[in-house]
Amino acid sequence: MSTVTWITARGLFGRSRFLMLLPLPLILVGLAVLCRALGVDPGQWGPPVLVGLGLAVVLPVVALIVGTGVLGAEIDDGTVVHILTKPLPRWQIVLPKLAVAAGVSAVTVGVPIYVAGVLADSVRLGLALVAASAAGALAYSALFLALSLVTRRPVLLGLVYVLIWEGLLGRFVTGTRVLSIQQWVIALADRMAPTPLLGTTVSVPVAAVLTGLVAVGFTVLAIDRLRSFSVAGETS
Amino acid sequence: MSDATGVIHDIGYQRYTGPRLGRRQVFGALYGHGVRTVFGLGRSAKAKIFPWLVVAVVTVVAAGLTAVRSQIGEVVMTYAQFADAMSWLVIFFVAVAAPELVSRDLRSGVLPLYFSRPLPRGDYALAKLLALGTALWLLLGGPQLVMFLGAAFTTSRGLRGVWDELLDLLPGLLYAGLWAVVFASIGLLVASLTGKRAFAAGGIVAVFLMTAPVVGVLSIMPSRTVNELAFLASPSTLVGGVGNWALGDRLTQGRGGMPIGDFGPVYAVVAVLLVAACVSLLLLRYRKVAAR
Numbered sequence: 001m002s003t004v005t006w007i008t009a010r011g012l013f014g015r016s017r018f019l020m021l022l023p024l025p026l027i028l029v030g031l032a033v034l035c036r037a038l039g040v041d042p043g044q045w046g047p048p049v050l051v052g053l054g055l056a057v058v059l060p061v062v063a064l065i066v067g068t069g070v071l072g073a074e075i076d077d078g079t080v081v082h083i084l085t086k087p088l089p090r091w092q093i094v095l096p097k098l099a100v101a102a103g104v105s106a107v108t109v110g111v112p113i114y115v116a117g118v119l120a121d122s123v124r125l126g127l128a129l130v131a132a133s134a135a136g137a138l139a140y141s142a143l144f145l146a147l148s149l150v151t152r153r154p155v156l157l158g159l160v161y162v163l164i165w166e167g168l169l170g171r172f173v174t175g176t177r178v179l180s181i182q183q184w185v186i187a188l189a190d191r192m193a194p195t196p197l198l199g200t201t202v203s204v205p206v207a208a209v210l211t212g213l214v215a216v217g218f219t220v221l222a223i224d225r226l227r228s229f230s231v232a233g234e235t236s
Numbered sequence: 237m238s239d240a241t242g243v244i245h246d247i248g249y250q251r252y253t254g255p256r257l258g259r260r261q262v263f264g265a266l267y268g269h270g271v272r273t274v275f276g277l278g279r280s281a282k283a284k285i286f287p288w289l290v291v292a293v294v295t296v297v298a299a300g301l302t303a304v305r306s307q308i309g310e311v312v313m314t315y316a317q318f319a320d321a322m323s324w325l326v327i328f329f330v331a332v333a334a335p336e337l338v339s340r341d342l343r344s345g346v347l348p349l350y351f352s353r354p355l356p357r358g359d360y361a362l363a364k365l366l367a368l369g370t371a372l373w374l375l376l377g378g379p380q381l382v383m384f385l386g387a388a389f390t391t392s393r394g395l396r397g398v399w400d401e402l403l404d405l406l407p408g409l410l411y412a413g414l415w416a417v418v419f420a421s422i423g424l425l426v427a428s429l430t431g432k433r434a435f436a437a438g439g440i441v442a443v444f445l446m447t448a449p450v451v452g453v454l455s456i457m458p459s460r461t462v463n464e465l466a467f468l469a470s471p472s473t474l475v476g477g478v479g480n481w482a483l484g485d486r487l488t489q490g491r492g493g494m495p496i497g498d499f500g501p502v503y504a505v506v507a508v509l510l511v512a513a514c515v516s517l518l519l520l521r522y523r524k525v526a527a528r
Contacts, residue, residue, distance in 0.1 A: 020439055024446055031453050034453075052448075053446065057448075061438065061442045065438040072434060153286070155438055159437060163324050
């Protein structure tokens with residue numbers, strides 16, 4: 001475990017604001033348990049809880065906060081200089097940070113969505129959701145990590161993607177779903193555990209290839225951006 | 237003891253003898269500055285990108301609706317439904333604006349400078365809240381005015397048609413005000429908890445987004461009462477419920493409202509309590525921040 005990994009993990013967990021992430025998974029589990037306890041038909045509560053809350057809100061929002069936080073927070077307060085001046089190749093900075101971000105998001109989302117998946121259908125659905133959301137967490141984290149190097153306002157740009165592209169356009173303009181990480185995650189989970197609870201228009205090979213492309217492409221972009229990175233003050 | 241060699245020069249310092257403005261002017265200045273901050277006026281081009289992006293989108297949608305209506309002659313969306321349809325953009329706008337208003341001041345530690353003026357603790361928070369509320373109301377009300385103008389100039393029933401249209405617009409503007417108050421108070425409270433704009437924006441979106449699926453789940457519960465009270469769980473549906481009850485048919489014009497049953501007054505009470513709770517927490521928060 002490299003020092004960068006350790007520093008990043010400590011930067012994430014060492015503050016009390018990490019607790020801000022907890023309510024999201026708790027609500028997800030709470031709703032699933034509530035529905036199960038009251039005996040509501042899983043066919044009815046599955047889609048709003050698993051997709052509407054789990055894959056469409058908890059996964060992107062957690063990945064956004066963590067993914068832009070691992071590097072963005074250091075850029076914001078200027079301490080990134082301390083890492084950049086060390087004789088480290090840039091990929092040895094980006095990859096550990098990406099690993100921490102993706103790992104934390106995958107665990108934060110994976111545990112509650114596994115519980116919800118098991119309660120909704122079966123252990124198989126739970127495991128499929130965990131695997132798919134881990135792939136999604138990697139893709140989201142790579143995207144948001146690269147965003148925090150490309151622009152000075154990564155969270156807002158990430159919100160534009162999550163809220164407007166995936167949320168608003170994905171709902172009304174079905175064509176944009178082909179380029180939406182959320183839909184790829186749904187497609188992958190549906191392939192691993194076919195249930196009527198999950199449904200998407202994106203085909204599985206497309207989803208798998210694009211998820212890999214986004215994860216690799218944005219990581220390469222982040223490494224390249226960090227190569228010629230200039231530290232500037234906070235935007236006015 | 238030698239003579240003093242130093243001289244005190246009179247370099248013309250003068251006391252300020254003009255009028256000293258009081259609390260109201262400080263409040264007014266803070267409010268005016270807040271509204272300008274939200275839209276990025278008087279700041280760099282980068283600060284204008286996101287607010288004006290949202291403004292452009294809502295205006296284009298309103299213009300599109302007006303054009304469709306004048307061509308087909310059919311109302312696609314009433315004024316109030318326009319506010320509902322724009323809810324995601326309103327959430328995004330709050331996530332952009334609220335951190336700009338309060339988180340920057342927290343982070344750069346200028347609050348002691350503010351509070352060294354004749355400015356009570358609460359006034360700072362209330363001025364910011366009022367500024368955000370005004371900005372949100374302008375964001376939702378402006379496009380409605382565009383829709384009204386479009387409808388008024390294409391009406392075929394003369395002044396009578398314009399008057400009817402105005403009667404439709406006014407509840408819409410009132411409803412937009414309700415949206416503004418609820419969203420501004422929640423958003424500003426969340427933003428005032430952290431000095432990091434990035435975290436504040438994420439937190440605001442998380443609060444608004446995670447409540448929406450709760451409504452979806454509660455409305456399929458096997459109990460009619462729970463179903464009818466389900467819309468209390470999310471700020472945007474809460475506002476919808478209040479509007480449904482208070483403005484009724486005027487709001488939806490018979491295009492299907494929310495099934496809230498007879499619980500309309502409950503929605504109104506909860507909305508008032510929610511806003512009151514958010515505002516008092518905000519004031520408490522600033523009492524603590526100021527004491528630091």
